[in-house]
Amino acid sequence: MDFNYRMRLLTVLISMGVLAGGGLVLKKVLLPDSFGVYGPYRADAIAEAALIPIRHGTNTSCFKCHPHEAKIHKKGRHQTISCEFCHGTYADHVTDGKKIGTLPVKKEKEITTLCLRCHNTEIKARHEEVIKTVAMPNHLKDQRVKITHNCNQCHQVHAPLQYIIRAKQITGLMEAGS
């Protein structure tokens, strides 16, 4: 048999090995820089995740420019509610200290729907110690109010008991348990 043939096969084998070795070198070269710093992943991805723009500014960011509402909100029962839940995110409203858009304000029937989202007594999982709930239109009937009324016709949305308490003070209404 041709000595040549064996040598050719050996050459093929060796070149496979060389290719594999070259592949491993290529693998090392193409590996992203921050790979392996903390583990088998790109450490830069942590920084990238940390630098996503913040969209909700928290209530503090709203109070800076809206001191009137801030004063009312901070004292009322709704102080734990986020302004941004009802109105929209800070990022849609202000960029670099400049206003870029107007945030929506709910009106009329939309307000009632929004209120009932939390305060509807029909959803039984809302416990008294956590939140006060009412059934509509019973609540309106109990309060001797037209059943076409919206919630915000009696309740100040930012401090829902503000008018109620004031009204009771004015009329001198005394209630057991209040």
Place this chain on the structure above:
Amino acid sequence: MDAGHSSAAMLVSNYVFPNDLHVHWSMMIVLYPYITGLVDGAFIIAALYYLFDVKSLRPVARFSLLFALAFLAIATLPLLLHLGRPERNFNMLLTPSPSSAMAGFGYIYAVSMGVLVFIVLFVYREDLVELRTNSKGLLQLLYRALTFDSIDLSKEAQALDRKIIRFLVGIGIPIAVVLHGYVGFIFGGVKANPTWSTPLMPVIFLFSACVSGISAVILAYILIRKAKGRSIDHGCIKTCIQTLTLFFIMAFTFEMLEVFSHSYLKSGYHHMVEGLLNGPLANSFWLWQVKICSVIPLFVLGVMGIFKIKKRLYNFTAAIVSAILLLQVLIMRWNVVIGGQLMSKSARGYTEFHPQWFDKEGILAVIIVMAIPFIILFVLSRIFPFWETDTESKVK
């Protein structure tokens, strides 16, 4: 697990987690194990001849190698079609995670492709050398490369070739086992999914893979030979059917054992698994996979194994049984891959899967992907003849 003890209680309100509504692993992921399974099964036939010297398999030995090669060539295609970001697929080669079964794909595929290509080159070296001497120009360059630029066909050279083939087939077997076994482990290693998470999964996948591959070789052999008006070697078919019977008994046993252990042990979320098999998958599992495509072939194979049957009838039945078993394995992959995702991780509901026609993982794409290997096979047949001539002198 305290959340209710009767399956009726579980499914009173069909609740699927919001993110579970969509089935993420679609038909391409059904196809991928099917294709690697066909490769494995075809390779078994070749291995039986080239390594274990089962002489009766000589007529299909070379063909099964080419069949395996044609399907292995497109094995990456369904995966690329499935990936959300296929342009990043090299990440699997650059940074394969050592704890992920799926990360093995790039390297396992490359190695098995390399081994199979070399086996084919060595098996067909004589034909290739002849083609080289009879061609010119670019084509001749190609053949020179494929034969390592050697025209040595002496007895010693051919003896060396045979040794190399035996060696390559020998290492090819564990490589083939890993090529398909790791796919089984991809499913078996997901503890979050009760239908998938079982140590039996790689075993089931492997045995049914062999079933599909052997059936494919039998069916293709019979159909192609009949189309060309050539004879069918009965002894070869007989050996194939016997091997098929063995693998199928194993595959079916393990498939049924898996289902049975769930329902007997009654552990974990077994209600959901039973609810799945008796509910959304009742038709495709019990009727199609088990009754029509498993029990019937089991009986037929039993009859073929026990009784003496006339050659023509035997060959005909072999073709029918192979076709049914090819379907069985496909349905089994469907039931595992897609069926397994129908069950929500809420353990309280099932979602639905609606195959699309024109999606990148849709029905049309499936048809095209499955058609391509046959085109490749046709092209290969122009270079590497499927069958040796009547003299049978060239087969190594």
Place this chain on the structure above:
Amino acid sequence: MNRRSFVKKVLNGSIAGSLLLVWPMGGGSLEIPVQIPGIKGRDYDILNQEFAFIVDVTRCIGCGSCCVADKREYNVPDGNYRTWVERYVKGFSDKIYVDSPHGGLDGYQHPRTDIDEEIRDTFFVPKLCNMCKEAPCVQVCPVGATFISPDGFVLVDEKRCVGCAYCIQACPYSVRFLNPVTKVAEKCTWCYHRVREGLLPACVEVCPTGARKFGSMKDETSEVYKILKGPGVLTVLKKEMGTFPALYYKGARREVI
């Protein structure tokens, strides 16, 4: 600016509008309050952090503020949820009815009408990423695109993910999804970008009843520290999966899966 341009500005528009323009009321960039002590204004020691998230099921009223805030914070595509709220209804026959219409994005406006028996109990369960200490999603990711950062957050490297969806299959809590726009895997990150600035996650921020609590376990004055070190019963989801979540539930019943 000088007096002339000042007057010009005031005269140009209506008084109220121009006043806002002339006097920079908000002033400069977003001022970040200190919600998680020890982070703002300091170098972030990534190797020495431990955070915990506690969900108090007894205080969740199903308002869905958290879902809305989360969707807004990340522009989550419709049909996918980084967090959601489930409603559990338990009948007297011990049957459990669970639902989550749009993941609770519209809140729960109406009770269920399809239940034939008398209802014994109802409660809401918020769900989000459990930040498992032994995360199965990290284990199965083939390319190292999802990982546990040294400060304990399971994050997704959006530039590396190939969209194979293996992590989505592996998560026992179904908190992951494939973003249909970017085609990579995504999930709740406990608002990592906010926490790094010392802010609470958006869902914790907007929760009106304190059903969601977040804090650093390195801060002994934080609410989560006190609860976790206290005598109360805290549970985790699917404990048998062995994922060791950093998300704890207070008051979750045995029916919660």
